[in-house]
Amino acid sequence: MQSEMEIVHLLRAVAVELGLHSARFAQQNGMHTTDVRALIALMDARRAGERMSAGRLGAGLGLNSAGTTALLDRLERAGHVRRVRAESDRRKVVVEVTDDAVDLGASFFGPLIERSVELLRGYDDHQRAAVRDFLDGVREAATESGHTPAPGTSPRES
Structure with missing residues (x-):
């Protein structure tokens, strides 16, 4: 259980850092x-x-x-x-x-994306599939937790 919680806490830390990264981009470009x-x-x-x-x-x-x-x-x-x-x-x-917005995003987020791709290249197909499945599952769980199920139903039924 400890190693699972370490990964969950690491994921939370990654989410916080990505949020801060996006906030820096917003601030630098006069956006919300x-x-x-x-x-x-x-x-x-x-x-x-x-x-x-x-x-x-x-x-x-x-x-x-x-x-x-x-x-x-x-x-x-x-x-x-x-x-x-x-x-x-x-x-x-x-x-x-617009293409200008895409270029602006690429200039700021490009190095992070490139580093992420570089890290993924260090994993084999099976490991990348496991990472993809995990992240898809977490995304799905976050989406489901944002929806309030109808009384008497489970989150999967709503």
Whole structure:
């Protein structure tokens, strides 16, 4: 049990350091930490080839409509995002991260990403799969703990 708790505590320490790293980026670039989380979500969607609506972005960040609008207004004024009409339905608006924002993020987070990739190269396929499964499981557990299950149901049922 001790070694499991050591790993859990290490994961918590990593999460704190990553949060501080993101906060430094936000501060250096005149952003709120929520702005950084929004840019990350938009970059992840872009990498996955997905379109992101303002509503979907806001829901993913836990923001209401007014908060999402204020966030997007800030990011758009800073040149980090643009709102564009969806090609499939011109009534819908999607949010896109700009290339300048991607470059800004890469210049700050790139060394950390490169070091992480370098560390992973030291593991074989089986070990990387174990790390991936563990992190996926922790992410899933964190997501589930953020949702309150209906009375009389377990977290898996909700």
